[in-house]
Amino acid sequence: MTRGRFKDIIMDSTKIKALAFDVFGTVVDWRGSIIREGKELGREKGVMDIDWGRFADAWRRGYRPAMDRVRSGEGAWENIDGLHRRILDSLLEKYSIKGLCETEIDHFNRAWHRLDPWPDAIQGLHRLRRKYICATLSNGNVALLVNMAKYAGLIWDCILSAELFRHYKPDPQVYQGAARLLGIRTDALLMVAAHKNDLLAARAAGCKTAFIPRPLEYGPENVPDIKPDPEFDITANDFNLLADQMGA
């Protein structure tokens, strides 16, 4: 629907040189993957009565306040593996999941390194890479993003992470740092995300924005805000449609 407007942008100056992708929810289905990993753990450990969807939601919900403590300066820098682990420790207690050794807890914590891509992600990214530099730009740490790409078969031109800037999104340092490392102006960087707050912060930092609604991110019963918004330069329902709109 914003085809006309976006065409103006790329025809105007072929300004967009690189795409920066949010990852959790935008590229990969974290909730479905955590449910899969939870069920596997449950089978192995004989813990069968857990609603892993709610477990996944709680794990994810803990992430924002944990990051905000780092963002506000209240907590020292800690990467997402570390933040995920603190939240997991409290959830294991809350759900009375017992009898896991350190190796097993660490393996489960790294479920976030083994997230499955949305069905359009691999092909769409492959097409977009033919024409643009495609980088991650995630709050996930570098190791998590590298391992996930390997697991999921995603190919990136560059792994960029909040960890490199010691600032979490939506701090402007992340978006501006990505453009700087890629050697381009911020307005030559298109932030691609399923979350409006990420895009609004990217836009405030000087980037272009592409909104990819992912209605199933929080499960079939919790549809997030997927209303198109003319504030964003482009809206596309998946990565293939984004590639169509961007001539890739």
Place this chain on the structure above:
Amino acid sequence: MTRGRFKDIIMDSTKIKALAFDVFGTVVDWRGSIIREGKELGREKGVMDIDWGRFADAWRRGYRPAMDRVRSGEGAWENIDGLHRRILDSLLEKYSIKGLCETEIDHFNRAWHRLDPWPDAIQGLHRLRRKYICATLSNGNVALLVNMAKYAGLIWDCILSAELFRHYKPDPQVYQGAARLLGIRTDALLMVAAHKNDLLAARAAGCKTAFIPRPLEYGPENVPDIKPDPEFDITANDFNLLADQMGA
């Protein structure tokens, strides 16, 4: 020749999880590529009487003292694009190459973003990526490495650069920082390089080492030190032979 010793390492504990590749000279033929770019510039600008091999050598020679000024703290941090540009400015004067506009000088400076891989590099890397995480670990800046990979058709799991650590190799912070970002122990990281000083520094920082002699790096008349050295964990004459030895 070090097959036995290396096999012990990987059989011992399957310790090696990731490979970090030096790039200039190890993955790509910088000298041949700069000669190609110089000749192209010469044809366009009618500058025909330049020995571009010697020009390339001088450009490359300037890089070590320029980096050392940063390493010693004498100069502020500056990325390789910046260091290359200072050296280029002085070479353009020395060789009396005149009449280039800023855009042309900048384009020529970015010849270092358009370096051709050695003949074995793409296939060998493809094989190694099936079994190991393969990252760059270069003094080249991130944008340079991303653009070069795109130009050359190299696929990396991760672009790691001295720029991320604000330290140039052979400072230990670079090798240790790479292992930290990849979430592995330094002795699970195999540094792959054509240069012994790089490998010795990696080893001192705790990494494993693979020596890939590149006899033609400095042109057919200036063969560098390519003598195998038992100090290194592995020696292989190209990336395919490295993949053979590593079971990839």
